[in-house]
Amino acid sequence: MRIMANINETISEVAKLNPELARQIQKYVKDHSYGLVFEHNLPEAVRLYKKQPAVGDTVNILAPRGKKETEENSVPWCVKYIDNGVAYLEHDGEAKDVPLEDICVLVSYRDVIYPGLKEIDRVERGNPEDPYHMVINSENYHALEALTYAYAGKVDCIYIDPPYNKKDTKDWKYNCNYVDGNDQYKHSKWLAFVKRRLKLAKQLLNPEESVLIVTIDEVEYARLALLLEQMFPDAKIQMVSSVINHAGAIRQGEFARTNEFIFFVMLGNAFPAKLQSESRGKMEKIHWDTLRRTDVSSKRGSSKGGTAQFYPIYVNDKTKRIVAVGKPLTPDEDIESVPHKEGCTTVFPIRKDGLEMNWGLLGDVVMERASKGYISVGKYLPNEPQKYSISYLTSGKIEDIDSGKATVKGYGKNGAVIAVYEDIRAMPPTTQWDYQSHDAYRNGTVILNNILGSRFSFPKSVYAVQDCIKLFVRDKQNALIVDFFAGSGTTLHAVNLLNAEDGGHRRCICVTNNEVSEAEEKKFVADGLRPSDPDWEKYGIVNYVTWPRTVCSIEGHDVNGKPLEGDYGKPSKDIDLGYSLPKADGFKANAVFCELTYESAWPIRLDNAFNAIAPILWMQAGCQGPIIRKIGKSYLTTDYYGVLFDYGQASKFCEKVKNTPTIKTVFVVTDDQRRYSNMCKRLSGIEVHRLYETFLRTFEICGEGGLD
Template sequence: MSRLNDLIRQLRLKDPALADDLEREVGALADRRSFGLNFERHTPEAVELPGRQVRRGDKVRILPPRGTMPTKSDERLWRVASIDRAGDARAAALESLDGEDSQSVTVADLVVVAEFREPIYPGLVSTGKVERGGDTPFHTVINAENYHALQTLLFTHRGKVDCIYIDPPYNTGSADWIYNDRYVSGDDLYRHSKWLAFIERRLVLARELLAETGIIIVAIGDDEHHRLRMLLDQVFGDGNFLSDVVWQGGRKNDSRYVSNGADYMLIFAKNESALAAEGVRWREKKPGVDEALAAAASIWVECGGDHTAATVKWRAWIRNFKRQGTSSDAVTRFVNLDKNGRPIRTDADLRSPNPRPNLQYELLHPVTGRPVRMHPNGWRYSRETMSQMIARGLVYFGPDHTTGAGGVSYLDTMDTHVPESVFIRDRNSSGRQLIAILGDRRFPNPKDHDVLRRWIRLAAPSDGVVLDFFGGSGTTTEAVMRLNEEDGGTRLSILVTNNELDAKVAQVLTKAGHRRGDAEWEAKGVHEYVTRPRITTVATGERPDGSTYDDTVPANVEFFDLTYEAPLRVASNREFGRIAPLLWLRAGSRGRRIDDISTGWDVADTYGVIADFDHAEKFVRALADEPDAALAFVVTDEDWLFESMCRDLPEHVEPVRLYAAYLRNFELESGRGAR
């Protein structure tokens, strides 16, 4: 390896770019494991940015003629040497990246390309909002390439995300995902390694977004399940594996051998020891427990507190409830009521699992005063603990000492259980749900919002941040909205989706003469055609065709497009309007947003921004008067000004220097995980 490094150093004097490429490839080879998951880390992705103004120095692709599908030659990248600004049809002088070729092309036939190894300087432009959630935080939907969106969120949410749920492409071979702006088909010999490279780059950044007690849940099918488990082991550490949940969603009777109708959810913690230290234990209500408790209370009132009559009615109700098959056995086993009408069991095992002398003692019957029958191993609890349990009424004795003793448990204190790693739910219900929302079928195989609601409830606190960067039809945001409505939580959903088209739809539009960036093309993309109308309909009750949808969840939601800014314009404070949403997101996306600082400063509900230090005293006083303001963004290139402002800020306010923190974030993140 040392000889290779020497040769790379020699090459760097003649061709630095080639030396950098070779160094990355050598590093990738050095990282290969003798045991574990090895795969080709393909050329880092590049994403086309239709609609972004072409500038001198940009990397671009030449679009194919309208009506034709892209070919291999259309993937070539060029650099814009200059732009002729005269006339209606502006022309750009292009140079090949190796400097050997050049040509002139109409600017309208170019699309800017961002390569993942190069730094980006993102902004956000609001494309609309729904305000029906009072003072709760705004759910955020970002239309963007998700790798760049993750880099953006590292500036706003590093270490702040409580739960990531993603449903990435399953790579079934049916051209269901795009790599380097090209659909990947089943006959691509490298489709598995492309998929792994694609996912790994995003998981590396996702891990940085998680809080120390954060959880990631990744849905996957059979095609990549085994590879993904190994990849997650490598990125998150196999010690942070929590579960491989199996969702049995249907039967495939046309299968030759086995009905492979299961999907999977691989669940990892960022740091399982941090979860354990916090005492986190996942528990959920037992199915049927609320109905049973309500029925017991009603029967007790109906019987006027008559214990015998109420017990008869209760047992009849329990038998019928069990036949319905919707309840857990752990509920229907409570066949008795206590003297106050509470469902009770008196048969909990009090025997010690192992023989221990200190657990072998006489337990006296409260009526006969004689020792009850004891198992040879002794009792489960010490003499002192058992005495305390008897005093609290948690030990049941039979009519006399010959009947032994059992533990007492009440349904209302045993109403939860640990979730199991296998569950059955018909997958077709989610498709019907989406059709009901939108009024027609627009998206194949959406996820089930009830399933997501269940697992998000387990994995995220009631005020947590939930991220989905493979947003698809928007199921995760709907799940979070409905979960908040259910339990009064203030969870915040961040959804990232792009505006990709289904491969067949893209082919039809291409033959009709349309291409990315055209209104006809963009209108059929998943963000504009599915995600945005779905979330808007759920929040407002108005479908895209103007009809009414009744099952609404009032909430605050804002939609954004990610933009790519010039760093010099950002550093000189000429793009504040594009950076403003990032500051608001970093402050919690709640309350008023500061979109303009032409007056030199402003303080909103949760943060403040100052650029003119003649107003420093008023700025500090306004922050002190705003108890929820936790961040102060200080726009200055001068160290002494920033340090002076830091000294004057209230103790509850954290200073962030603009635009140094912004620029440094994206320069450091460029290319990380994108080899």
């Protein structure tokens, strides 16, 4: 949709002739809705269970331990004063005295906050000069606001996988509550939720050349498309359909879903690279489909399967080749009535649970394709109803062989062709992806389960994420990638894999909260637990999944310390990506795990305030080397950045910076604009940032819209 883009272009032209008229038109447009119109559901809010309540805070009173919350627990109370561990609260003329342990701070996105970062853990297997990845435990809206101070206009790629807003699941929260699939405002809530975050993401992206990548399914893809076009009117936007599950997710009365959608929002000069098989491998074996139908609607006797595709296939037990097919059976004929052939096994399309299905091809077509090697007999399965697994090449794959896209390298002992795809030249990516390495189960779930066990459902294929990112940062060895819906941490894993392939030093910043699932939340509440309790927090996603995966994948072992098996360059026997990278070798990478904190503006000692913002300064300087954690009497430096605390030492500080060529960023503590401007002149070519003398004021977040 280009409505808003056209209006803004028109206003720009009018402004050249009549600025006052342009302002009036702009005001009219601002007061009226155009493009994608939805209820914004303001204000969105989040509970800060770990923040110590202070006078003036808005709080919720928590439900008694072991009890479910009611509407009363959503009432916002104001803290009037605190005495001896008890908070005195007021709301709409009513007053209550409540122990501090029974209340939690509630922050709206309109409220002013003072963010800090607290380091929790780190893993170091890279070189000392290598930059660190970051995993940040935080509600992503406030984390994004904090990131805009460090990386406004500097991010090369943002990859996100936001909640899909499915009708049959509660997989995300709005205003502290899970959104029910039957909520009549679910789409408006989702749009408001996503728009606020995209608004901040846009500030992070480099306008000259960067990309926003968003994955989604069919529930919200149409609304997301309109939202992206409205928010990024000058960007090139394309949508790719990507197969992630060949078998298809079966849904009653609907098409089985095999794919998801990927939006690429390309800013400035960004465009997808032409990739050879380095993304997919030098050779990829051709994909075989199972000959037995998989969907229940194609079972024996169904109208979809018909009566001509349930028949016996005779497999020679020595050659493992199909020698004949029998006549089709009607639904009432017993399979035991079928004659057997000597030296052969009679095979019918029957599932493990005994359900009789249909074959995917007519009998004469099976014999014709078998003669050309396009049918493959697999393992002998003596204890299953179907005694041999049988696969076939679809018409599309046969066309690839006939046209030369796929090359026949030979024939197996069972007579089936051995065919592969070989890349001859770099080709532009298409808008339809069907790559075996993108299979979400084999290269997402299985990879994660081998590291952590069954801790997370439906992770992305690490190769799918890697390929998305690689299209735009292949030639950017020091690119900065951000994922603020980090989930299980696949994006960071993919960046490490990409760096290992080409020796890059790309950085990834992952943001995710520490929520538990709806089912876990119910159980923990029944057990008398509350958020922020250790036995609750340790099962939150960032503590239980994201960070453990990051550490284990870098160090090359599972959560029990056992070396990981397999090779990233060979995801399966059918896929060879053209390189070898044993998973047990891990990655030469550094990463730090932090938690976003919410600081009180007063009363706070300056050394405590500096300690809260120290990791933010380090992050802004590039996440390299040690963190300057304390206030110096004059100035402090590392090999990569410095902080001038006493302006009286400015000359010595400048000399130190100029003599350390690796220092690219400095911070000057001053409330005086003239002093700050002077330092900018004296340190030409260096990024100079001002820190207010109260420190926290520098990173004050002024509520929604405060950064516009």
